[in-house]
Amino acid sequence: xxxxxxxxxxxxxxxxxxxxxxxxxxxxxxxxxxxxxxxxxxxxxxxxxxxxxxxxxxxxxxxxxxxxxxxxxxxxxxxxxxxxxxxxxxxxxxxxxxxxxxxxxxxxxxxxxxxxxxxxxxxxxxxxxxxxxxxxxxxxxxxxxxxxxxxxxxxxxxxxxxxxxxxxxxxxxxxxxxxxxxxxxxxxxxxxxxxxxxxxxxxxxx
Numbered sequence: 780x781x782x783x784x785x786x787x788x789x790x791x792x793x794x795x796x797x798x799x800x801x802x803x804x805x806x807x808x809x810x811x812x813x814x815x816x817x818x819x820x821x822x823x824x825x826x827x828x829x830x831x832x833x834x835x836x837x838x839x840x841x842x843x844x845x846x847x848x849x850x851x852x853x854x855x856x857x858x859x860x861x862x863x864x865x866x867x868x869x870x871x872x873x874x875x876x877x878x879x880x881x882x883x884x885x886x887x888x889x890x891x892x893x894x895x896x897x898x899x900x901x902x903x904x905x906x907x908x909x910x911x912x913x914x915x916x917x918x919x920x921x922x923x924x925x926x927x928x929x930x931x932x933x934x935x936x937x938x939x940x941x942x943x944x945x946x947x948x949x950x951x952x953x954x955x956x957x958x959x960x961x962x963x964x965x966x967x968x969x970x971x972x973x974x975x976x977x978x979x980x981x982x983x984x985x
Contacts, residue, residue, distance in 0.1 A: 784826075792819065794816035798815055803890070815848065823953070831889060834889060834902060842905045845870070846905055848870050852867050854891075860919040864917065864973070868940060868965055875948075879949075886960055910937070936972055939972065
């Protein structure tokens with residue numbers, strides 16, 4: 780790819796990022812992206828066959844990096860299971876806050892079921908791998924063997940994480956300031972979740 784072609788490709792990616800973050804993935808058309816990038820609506824298809832291709836090109840590097848970070852935490856055998864869950868939660872929240880204009884696109888655009896075995900889209904494959912790491916962490920904390928129960932509890936925990944993001948996504952503090960100020964609250968949320976689930980399971984057994 781020549782220098783000019785690469786410049787056009789990068790202009791398209793920047794235009795897509797700007798429009799997706801402003802209007803949301805579903806509301807943006809390829810024609811709008813082409814106009815923002817300063818190329819024709821036919822030229823854009825020489826670089827990206829459709830909007831999904833753009834989505835994957837934008838999302839995959841960041842999601843792969845997040846996955847590797849979570850995988851590193853989960854594979855640390857020297858760390859207690861509850862501390863792993865807290866650390867993974869902090870990593871996920873930090874990632875989303877650092878990408879606050881795009882995290883919803885990275886995580887949710889064209890998403891499928893988290894329990895789907897073989898998603899057709901590469902972006903959904905990595906999303907499910909990320910969720911699988913959370914399932915493993917929750918299962919380890921709660922000593923759950925049943926996969927359906929683990930999935931249900933992890934969904935609840937995941938909803939809690941995203942509720943936090945909804946609350947703090949538009950704060951006028953840096954990510955570092957937010958994480959320093961709110962990490963005790965985030966950790967308390969994890970501890971409360973673990974204790975609540977354990978109590979729930981005890982009642983289910985009685």
